[in-house]
Amino acid sequence: MPTGKSRGAVNYSARRRGSAVASAIRGDITTRSFPYVVGTVLAAGFVVFMAMQAVPYGHDRLNPPVVREPPWASAETRALARRACFDCHSNETEWPGHARVAPMSWLVQRDVTAGRAVLNFSEWQRPQEEAGDAAEAVLQGEMPMRLYTVMHAHARLTEAERWALATGLARTMGANGRPYPDSN
Numbered sequence: 587m588p589t590g591k592s593r594g595a596v597n598y599s600a601r602r603r604g605s606a607v608a609s610a611i612r613g614d615i616t617t618r619s620f621p622y623v624v625g626t627v628l629a630a631g632f633v634v635f636m637a638m639q640a641v642p643y644g645h646d647r648l649n650p651p652v653v654r655e656p657p658w659a660s661a662e663t664r665a666l667a668r669r670a671c672f673d674c675h676s677n678e679t680e681w682p683g684h685a686r687v688a689p690m691s692w693l694v695q696r697d698v699t700a701g702r703a704v705l706n707f708s709e710w711q712r713p714q715e716e717a718g719d720a721a722e723a724v725l726q727g728e729m730p731m732r733l734y735t736v737m738h739a740h741a742r743l744t745e746a747e748r749w750a751l752a753t754g755l756a757r758t759m760g761a762n763g764r765p766y767p768d769s770n
């Protein structure tokens with residue numbers, strides 16, 4: 587009996603020791619695995635980030651030559667358009683610093699390519715698909731794009747400037763044979 591009792595006691599304390607060791611190990615794993623997981627995620631993120639930089643898209647940051655500008659209604663109209671539109675609708679894009687780093691560079695490249703494709707104030711020698719909608723896009727607050735104005739304070743227009751640009755664009759397009767409102 588005493589033997590059994592002592593064995594029981596031994597077993598009991600062994601179990602306790604065992605569970606203490608187990609919980610110590612568990613604790614170790616927990617405290618080690620958190621930085622381990624964070625480190626792995628960061629390392630993987632870094633690899634993906636570097637791989638993104640190797641994608642050729644978005645590195646061009648090209649400004650083709652200015653061929654011909656529209657017959658601006660006034661110098662003020664051009665100045666306002668330059669501030670608010672030229673980065674995406676001309677060949678005089680001021681490529682921002684973040685345009686060098688993917689994935690932002692992809693978004694900037696996409697906006698400039700898509701913007702120039704529908705309306706390019708530097709290539710007035712060819713038909714400009716969306717010229718007739720420019721004034722309306724400004725009046726309705728569609729353009730300049732909101733996210734862009736968050737990042738670029740110079741493109742934010744006051745109500746008066748918005749009105750001046752819209753009427754100036756309407757007169758500019760009118761002078762170019764595109765009446766406003768667009769009659770199609």
Ligand code: HEC
Nearest residue numbers: 670671674697700701704716719720723728729730731734
């Ligand atoms: C940050 C880039 C950016 C700026 C700045 C910008 N646009 Fe655009 N704009 C675009 C893109 C991209 C499109 C094409 C959208 C599409 O294809 O869905 C577009 C489309 C347009 C269109 C076609 C009709 C429409 O609403 O989709 C007009 C007109 C236009 N822009 C006028 C302007 C004018 C005027 C300004 C300045 C007040 C301006 N945009 C500023 C990027 C820009």
